[in-house]
Amino acid sequence: MLDQLEHLKKSFEPCLPRGRAYDIVAYMVDATLKQLTTGSSAPITFNKDNFVAACHESHDPGQVDASKWVPKSQALHGALQRLQVNLGTGERVVLHEQVGGGRGNTNQYWLALEEKNTEQASGQQPPLDLDIHYRQTAKGEVKPFFWLRWVFREGELRNRSPKGIFFLSSLFLLSVAWILLFAVGVLGAYVSNEPLTLGNLTRLAVCVLSFYFVWRLVYHPWWQLIDHRVVLAPGGAAAISENPCQLEMYRHGTEKWTRLVRFTADCPLCGGGIELARGKPDQRQSLVGRCQESPHSHVFSFDRALQIGTYIGPPLPMVLKRRDL
Known part of the structure; x- marks a missing residue:
């Protein structure tokens, strides 16, 4: 021994x-x-x-x-x-x-x-249990970025409070302004009489890519939150020192709240930590739990309401099912 x-x-x-x-x-x-x-x-x-x-x-x-x-x-x-x-x-x-x-x-x-x-x-080997239970961080445990600390007091925001209305309205106006700015830039390049040169194509490509990445990483997650209730936290939402986390919109009584949160679990296959990540391209769900030791093989579903999940990854080899590695 x-x-x-x-x-x-x-x-x-x-x-x-x-x-x-x-x-x-x-x-x-x-x-x-x-x-x-x-x-x-x-x-x-x-x-x-x-x-x-x-x-x-x-x-x-x-x-x-x-x-x-x-x-x-x-x-x-x-x-x-x-x-x-x-x-x-x-x-x-x-x-x-x-x-x-x-x-x-x-x-x-x-x-x-x-x-x-x-x-x-x-014959005493117990059956392999592939269900997991997610843990959720306590209120205020995930720290927001410094520019959002005045909004997310104790890590959460009441949507219909004066502060919540101002912040969410500002996000809406900034999103619309960003779309209009992109449209004006593309339209200006279209109606201009300048010849089509490599420099003009390069500027157009930079404009399109800049719009896409800023929209995808900053503005789009806030819009997804309305339907999905849990999304990966957008850029600039959580403090730099924080591990990957999520935005959650939930109802408490008659009010809706938005908060920074982190859902984690333990992988029953290898014991690694499970974190929420994008489901695509190998899964249909928008968010799934992926083991940090084997993110594309040890994949689990995510039920926000019950905070549970089950294995949805590729078929397991028989040696793993028998725990005979």
Whole structure:
């Protein structure tokens, strides 16, 4: 057990993949190694509060709902399995879980050593669960860009407030002005008597490309928000230090609100982090969840209302379904 854990730790230490499932697995490996090096043979057990205290940025289980923050067991199994893909056959480190029953009895986790095909041979391999649950950031957690901080107080905006009406009306007028400016530029080039030269064609091409990119990256997402309710945040909306995030329009009572938010999940196949991204060209949905470790293979649907999704990527190989990598 000690040799296998040391070999496993050396394999992922230089470049541990992103994702809280990998952080938790690395913590379990490190803590188990420390106990085994003291001469103790009893397995060290962990609970979700231990994971929060060791891996969450606050390191305070009292401030975090551990049941929501810790990934599902499927993601932890996937992360541990992926870290051992290149370690050869024979014995491997596996994750065991004892589900707690009743109030105050929490789930217990520990690492053990088993032959690689023990679970398949005994018929105890659990079915592969390909459903995911998205997490949503708290109000104000995603910071807006400095020029929008006066609008998105605490990260959200009431659409029919004076500030909301002014801001959304300004976006509408700027969009119309941008379209008119483009139309005037193209019409001016058409009615001018200047000969068609390479310079004129270059200026026209620059004008068209500039209009397209500014419209696509800045103005168009705000218009999409009306129908889609969740869109990728446009350029200049979130602070530069923020990771990719989204704009969401939601109803609270009789009012509509707009806020900056981030939806994430854990990949049940490999344990990587899932973020929302464009569905095209391989998916019909406008937004899908893509695993950061395999964005075009590990693809999941996104249901904003229920904050759940399921696997919609290409057919899975049988070896992955059997968890026999």
